[in-house]
Amino acid sequence: MAGRANIPANSSALIAIIADEDTVTGFLMAGVGNVDLRKKTNYLLVDNKTTVKQIEDAFKEFTAREDIAIVLISQYIANMIRFLVDSYNKPIPAILEIPSKDHPYDPANDSVLSRVKYLFSADSVASDRR
Amino acid sequence: MAAATVAAEELRQMGLQPTPRVEKADDVLGGDDDEILRFMDSADSYLLLMDSLSSALRQGWLDLASARHSMGASRVSSTLFDHKEQCAATKLQVVYPADLRPSESNPHFALSKWCLQESNSGDVIGMQDSTKPKLRYRGLAAAPDGINESDATTAKSSTGVDTSSQVQMARSKALSVFGALVSPKLRTTQVSFETALELIVELANSRSTMLSSFSQIKP
Numbered sequence: 001m002a003g004r005a006n007i008p009a010n011s012s013a014l015i016a017i018i019a020d021e022d023t024v025t026g027f028l029m030a031g032v033g034n035v036d037l038r039k040k041t042n043y044l045l046v047d048n049k050t051t052v053k054q055i056e057d058a059f060k061e062f063t064a065r066e067d068i069a070i071v072l073i074s075q076y077i078a079n080m081i082r083f084l085v086d087s088y089n090k091p092i093p094a095i096l097e098i099p100s101k102d103h104p105y106d107p108a109n110d111s112v113l114s115r116v117k118y119l120f121s122a123d124s125v126a127s128d129r130r
Numbered sequence: 131m132a133a134a135t136v137a138a139e140e141l142r143q144m145g146l147q148p149t150p151r152v153e154k155a156d157d158v159l160g161g162d163d164d165e166i167l168r169f170m171d172s173a174d175s176y177l178l179l180m181d182s183l184s185s186a187l188r189q190g191w192l193d194l195a196s197a198r199h200s201m202g203a204s205r206v207s208s209t210l211f212d213h214k215e216q217c218a219a220t221k222l223q224v225v226y227p228a229d230l231r232p233s234e235s236n237p238h239f240a241l242s243k244w245c246l247q248e249s250n251s252g253d254v255i256g257m258q259d260s261t262k263p264k265l266r267y268r269g270l271a272a273a274p275d276g277i278n279e280s281d282a283t284t285a286k287s288s289t290g291v292d293t294s295s296q297v298q299m300a301r302s303k304a305l306s307v308f309g310a311l312v313s314p315k316l317r318t319t320q321v322s323f324e325t326a327l328e329l330i331v332e333l334a335n336s337r338s339t340m341l342s343s344f345s346q347i348k349p
Contacts, residue, residue, distance in 0.1 A: 011223070011224070012221040012222065012223065012242065013221060013222045013223075013224055014218055014221060014222070015218075015220075015221075015222060015327070015330070021208045022191050022194055022195075023187070023191075024208065025194065025206070025208060026187075026190045026191070026194055026319060026320075026322070026323040026326070027323055027326075027327070028211065028304070029304050029305060029316070029319060029320040029323055030220055030243075030304070030320060030323040030324045030326075030327050031218060031219035031220035031243065031244055031300065031301075031304050032218050032219075032220050032221075032327070033211070033216065033218060034216065034217060034218035035212075035213055035214065035215050035216050036215065037215055039213060039215075041213070042218070045208055069222045069224050069237075069239060069334075070222060070239065070330065070331075070334050072330065091236070091237055091338060091341065092224065092237055094237075094239070094334040094337055094338065096330060096333055096334060096337065098183065098187065098330075099183075099184050099187060101191050104184065105180055105184055107177065107180075112176070112337055112340065112341065113173075113176075115341075115344070116169075116173065116340065116341075116344045119169070119344070119347075119348075
């Protein structure tokens with residue numbers, strides 16, 4: 001991620017997806033699938049045979065690529081690499097955690113909301129009042 | 131902050147002390163009210179959009195399951211994905227605010243569906259709605275202005291029709307991996323996930339605004 005060049009303004013960029021089969025299939029039908037000359041895709045289909053290492057490698061690759069502006073990741077998959085997702089803090093590509101069929105969205109686990117939640121926390125204000 | 135100081139001074143002169151808790155809250159947050167409001171609005175928008183996205187995705191999954199049921203599981207499967215070189219038909223445009231460096235900016239995302247700009251599609255629809263039958267003027271080169279406008283409108287509407295057919299072709303090509311004849315449910319699945327993509331782009335913009343505001347107001 002260090003030294004990653006920014007996407008030039010007004011140029012086209014891709015959406016990367018790390019999700020289960022149905023979610024990836026649906027988004028490919030919507031036209032986001034891209035395969036380059038080296039057969040590298042902008043999506044990773046996660047099933048029960050996919051290892052955590054493969055997910056980590058895909059996340060690192062997508063966040064390092066210059067042509068990707070948004071990375072969609074199912075929240076239950078993000079939970080497997082939570083330390084990696086939470087430590088990511090660049091504006092581009094934007095990491096969005098999305099629900100999956102079997103795992104509804106939980107705002108408590110969202111990395112973006114976790115980063116800003118202390119502003120909503122009663123404890124942080126109450127401790128200053130004491 | 132200056133207004134708050136003046137107000138506090140006036141209260142002291144009237145013999146009333148300002149509430150220490152209010153001052154503490156300002157010190158804790160360290161930012162102006164506009165930025166705080168922007169942060170709260172973007173956080174609210176983020177949560178609402180996530181809820182809408184969940185609904186759109188649920189509809190898409192349901193339609194996909196229906197398509198799989200009618201066409202057969204082997205015809206709607208990830209094993210059919212084409213791994214030949216291909217460009218994405220739906221992409222993003224990223225715009226940075228002019229006064230900030232990209233590394234610290236609040237980027238704005240726009241969706242380009244089926245290789246077309248969103249604004250172009252809107253213009254096309256508008257042109258198609260305003261199309262009405264016009265008389266065709268034959269003969270002289272110096273035609274009245276009204277007729278020139280009608281020719282321009284006709285040209286634009288034909289361009290709009292071309293664009294619409296181009297979009298339909300792109301949509302059909304995306305579904306062609308599943309066979310020449312596909313279930314209508316597969317087409318509605320495609321529409322559901324297109325809707326989800328639009329919501330995702332709005333989510334990305336809300337996220338960007340939220341994080342930008344947060345960086346301004348955190349102590």
